[in-house]
Amino acid sequence: MTLPGCGREPRRRDGVSAGSVKGQAQRIFRPGVARIRLNVVRNVEEDVALALKQVAASHGRSAEAGHREILRSTLRRPPRRPLAEVLASMPNVGEDSDFDTRHNAS
Template identity: 45%
Template sequence: MEMANLLVRGLDDALVQNLREQAAAHGRSVEAEHREILAQALFQPKKLSFAEWLMSMPDVGDDADFERRNDATDDSGGPGVFD
């Protein structure tokens, strides 16, 4: 498998210094640390927003399954919330 090269220009000196320090903390070269950061950022599964997560839920059950019961005196005839 052929590996591509990537040259990144115009990086802030502080960013490069932080990359060096992070690489050293992980026992890696700056290049290896850069590869790891890119892999983590680009190969992670996309995180769903809360709305997307809700929309992904299957449409099962009846609305009545989720009705709120206030107490034993309501019209449901069933037990109250804390019964």
Template identity: 55%
Template sequence: MANLLVRGLDESLVQSLREQAAAHGRSAEAEHREILAQALSRPKKRSFTEVLASMPNVGEDADFERVQSSSEAPRVFD
């Protein structure tokens, strides 16, 4: 198993790690391992293309066409 040495940490950060570890009933080293595991094992975010591709087919394109009630475009900012 590999070792990891982290230098130059602010003492308040180390203290917070110790407090969080104590609250979870484990050593600071075990808490550090758990934090790293959670941070690095999160599922990767899907791309916009993947999200669009996962959307269900809910109708024809014509169902969503914009219909103008008159030949003149509506005046929004008068």
């Protein structure tokens, strides 16, 4: 829907286009009810989309539920420590010869 003579969609007071996906999603929810955020990912390669569907199906989930679980598990895991930090946290014990796995015949 566009306004006559201006070629653009009308906007609500909050700046959301009346015909946008966000605008449609916001109209579904009533005031006082928790809102669910809608994320749309475009231009996903066909093989990636198929792999997502297969992984979800193998866990007995819909593709949408599988996507939510992937996002949840990825974003809630603790951040990885840099290798330098891991190595620096190791105790300095033993001599280099204690870790030499080559056997000298002499």
